[in-house]
Amino acid sequence: MNLPQAVNGWRPEPPAPSTPVREAIGSVLYEFRWIIADTAMLTWRMLMHYRRNPEMLLSTIFGPLMFLFLFTYVFGGAIGRSTEINYIDYLLPGVLIQNNIFTVMQTGIGLADDMQKGFVDRYRSLPMARSAVIGGRVVATTVIAFFSAIWTIGIAVVIGMRFHGGFWPGLSLPFVVALFCFGFAWISALVGVSVRDTQTASSITFFVAIPLTFLSSTFVPIETMPGWLQAFAGVNPITQVVNLSRNLAQGGPIAVYALPTFLWTVFFVFGIGSLATWRYKRIS
Amino acid sequence: MIQPAQLQDRSPLGELVSAIAVEARWIIADTAVMSWRNLLRYRRSPELLMFSTLSPVMFVLLFNYVFGGAIPTGDLNYIDYLMPGILVQTTIFSATTTGVGLAEDLQKGMVDRYRSLPMARSAVLGGRVVAETLVSLFVAFLMLGVGLIIGMRFHGGFWPGFSLPFMVAGFAFGFSWIAAFVGASVRNAEGAGSLMFFVVFPLTFLSSAFVPIESMPGWLQWFAYVNPVTNAVDFGRALSQGGPIVANAWPTALWTLGMTFVIGPVAVWRYRKV
Amino acid sequence: MDHAIEVRNISKSYGSVVALDNVDLDVQRGSVMGLLGPNGAGKTTLVRILTTLLRPSSGSATVLGYDVVRHARHLRSYIGLAGQSAAVDDLLTGRENIHMAGRLYHMPKRQVQKRAQELLEQFDLVDAADRSVKGYSGGMRRRLDLAASLVANPPMIFLDEPTTGLDPRSRLELWDVIRNLVSEGTTVLLTTQYLEEADQLADEITVIDLGKVIAQGTADELKHQAGSEFIEITVRDVEDIRRAASVLENFAENNECDIDEEARKTSIMVQDGASIMVQVVRSLDTEDIAVANMAVRQPTLDDVFLALTGRTAEEAATESEQEQN
Structure with missing residues (x-):
């Protein structure tokens, strides 16, 4: 077969070599290298969005503070009587998870936006790795979630929060939060590629994320809830990760919450993640 | 063909009186038309309808079940304590739609068309305010229904209890004029939206709506006491759960009248100056 | 083999709606093929198949010798697509948009930078290069979109209604850009509902209506058919x-x-x-x-369309809209 000639300058790489085994190995390596490179490229695009869009940046900066202040000062006095530890110590891990779940929910809204605006057509006509379109958004929102966690912890410490669980567990807090949110981002991605419309994506986000984050140990101890709610809150993955984060910061059993959190995260990334990628590839 | 109204020779006084009558008649008719248009938006946009009905219900459930067990409210059940507060909070939030919608109209040049018609100018604002108030009333009844289902009870008698949603909608009506003022001043839907949010969020939460003021830190209590939202919520609580009604009624009435008759004309004036 | 595109018996249907019905098409290397038809005629569907975005229901097509289904992955390195909705990122600058496209074509960084500068100059976007696209005019956005799709010097480029919605001046500017492209040897497939546009740019025109090819030839040949x-x-x-x-x-x-x-x-x-x-x-x-x-x-191509189908292009578009509803 005659290779097409580029008009001038750059030429794309020729098709991979021909023996079946070499081809298989070559294409896996080739795939892998470009998945990373293309994902990095699209992550960069998303991060530029945060830099250039003050509204997105401001809501990422002030959103968690609003919740932190509201619950600490307005509700803290009333709710705080039901927690064994200082309410702000109790609250912070919950606020980290709750707000950053909203942060990574942007993944799906953004993907839906890309589809609406015809971006996805351009991407799909390029020789890039297809999973990078979703991957880039997931990684970018995770990075934002990580920095948002650190920023929120900083403010919380200023207004009186303290770590009582040791140095290393405390240090691992933002990483655990980011890791879980990374997993959760894939759920949002699945929503985004399924509905393909920003309005619908954001209302689903709202009506799923609010109950899910509130019906957990995020803001109040589960024991204060009615029995039937306790059952739901108990199995809610948000409760698992909030309890894990709380015990990392304040001391307490870790492994018992780490295992379910880890399993949920793995399920989100590999189960939901492959479903989302599959749906994306099937778009026509 | 439509004939424009004939100008007639009259005595100056008679002319003035009839002019006012004609004016008033058209203000009312035009406001009704504009209210209708604004209500139609809800029918045409299921999204909007869902957000304005489903999310208030969701918050009633969330606050009652999630926080109810953890927030001590003295002699009252938490749901009894919560309902007046969450009603006022929700309707105030929904009143902000007035300003956002108006700003959107101004942005899109919709208002230019209204202004070129021989309609009463105050009707554009009035229509929005009236429409949002009707929506507020509907949402208030809906939330009360849900509240009753999950255990809320009136302990202050039938008529005071029945008047609760109307009182709440009335307060929201007054508040809509502030929103209209913001909308007419900012003229950018997103800007108006976030400005309103940053005003309304602290105003509604730093009040007696969700938790007793006594449980807040001292410096917050001071703000919460003078906050008009606290007045309205306490009034609502007195209506539904019993308590001194008159003492709680007059601050709310004064605020509502003030917002309507002081901020209202200013909003109309700003809108005319566009 | 000097056909850049060979389409054989391509059909595409969505349920019972037939978007393309046994379409055959050959495009000479280095020429401009104008795909002309009213809204909803099936032009965009054909472009989406040829750019590997959509699989045909039946039939086969090759672009530059690559099968659009079996060799989709390789083919993507050699084609450029500028769509109806200018797919440029509002929050990135013009240069960044081109840069991103180049990197996603897997070009080396340094070459992308060089090429981006070239394209910005060629498309008269140098002054706006480092401003965010949000402030660009409609014409600038289309030019940038086209520049981004040309970053890898693809020998084959697809332009799906490149001037729809542009004011007359921007349209003329974009036409010049496309003419320059052709003079460098790029093969262009262009869809349009503007009869004048096909007349101005295309070496050969394929008229498509209700998913079928109804006429093919140079602009002059088609005009002769009209009388x-x-x-x-x-x-x-x-x-x-x-x-x-x-x-x-x-x-x-x-x-x-x-x-x-x-x-x-x-x-x-x-x-x-x-x-x-x-x-x-x-x-x-x-x-x-x-x-x-x-x-x-x-005779204009409007007369041609009337002679071929018995209705004006406008009527045909309304018809197919009704059909879709």
């Missing part, structure tokens, strides 16, 4: 128009004469415009009819 030339006379005084029409009728090849009273215009179809015009002028003079304007007009 001949037109003589148009605008009279100065509207009262003269009937008399003028009866004079013209004698020269018409089909003895028919169109009258547009509002425009004071009357026109006939003739074989040899220039020589008949002389006679028309003489006759009008003897009849003492004052003429405001006169012209020999080549």
